[in-house]
Amino acid sequence: MRYVESRKNLSGSALGLVGLVLTFTGVAGAYWPLVVAGLYGVGALIAPPERPAPPDFPDPSAQLGELRADFEKLRGYLADVELPPAASGRLTELTELLAALLDPGWAAEVLAQDPEGVHMLSRAVRQDVPEAVDTFVRTRWWSRLAPGQEPPERHLERQLGLLHDEAARLAAAVRETEARRQETHTRYLEDRSQ
Known part of the structure; x- marks a missing residue:
């Protein structure tokens, strides 16, 4: 569940959706699974890393x-x-x-x-x-x-x-x-x- 909400998954999913749009518009052609997977991978790689939460000290x-x-x-x-x-x-x-x-x-x-x-x-x-x-x-x-x-x-x-x-x-x-x-x-x- 943590990965599903991560920045890497969200940005990969966003670029994966772009790949699906390219598929439906006919740009991706027969290689559409590779285009969608590749765009997802690129999105996951370029996403900023997760930042650890600061410690929660008592007020x-x-x-x-x-x-x-x-x-x-x-x-x-x-x-x-x-x-x-x-x-x-x-x-x-x-x-x-x-x-x-x-x-x-x-x-x-x-x-x-x-x-x-x-x-x-x-x-x-x-x-x-x-x-x-x-x-x-x-x-x-x-x-x-x-x-x-x-x-x-x-x-x-x-x-x-x-x-x-x-x-x-x-x-x-x-x-x-x-x-x-x-x-x-x-x-x-x-x-x-x-």
Whole structure:
């Protein structure tokens, strides 16, 4: 069935029909089967090759949907981890900001148009936050065996602060995009009214 719909078959069939027209008009004569088959073959040979279909990647809104599901898994993991109060507060601020960015609505629509922003969120949810917390939990256990070194809580607080700053920059970029869109629409309406 795939060959029947191919470009080679369609162009060969078109030239084969020309051969039949030549046969009915008397031009092909007694060699009409060779003329029809030959024209079909020529049409099949000169047809452009089939082009493979481009890969079907999920659209950004589907990626955000998957990321929301992963974020819920991350929240479940974080609920089971015991953190010091300062780190817990920073983590709460970070997860609230990530939740606001991933919340379905206008922010997610704007974010879906920014592949770098989606990548940053994906990296934060799937890699950076879990690794920071997991590393803290493992390091905290080892620091009990070797006291006197820099406490792992400080590293965790710094890491969460850096991740929060990165997410805040993304939120500011989303807000700026919407502000520019509003300004553009205002200018459009002003130009239209003149």
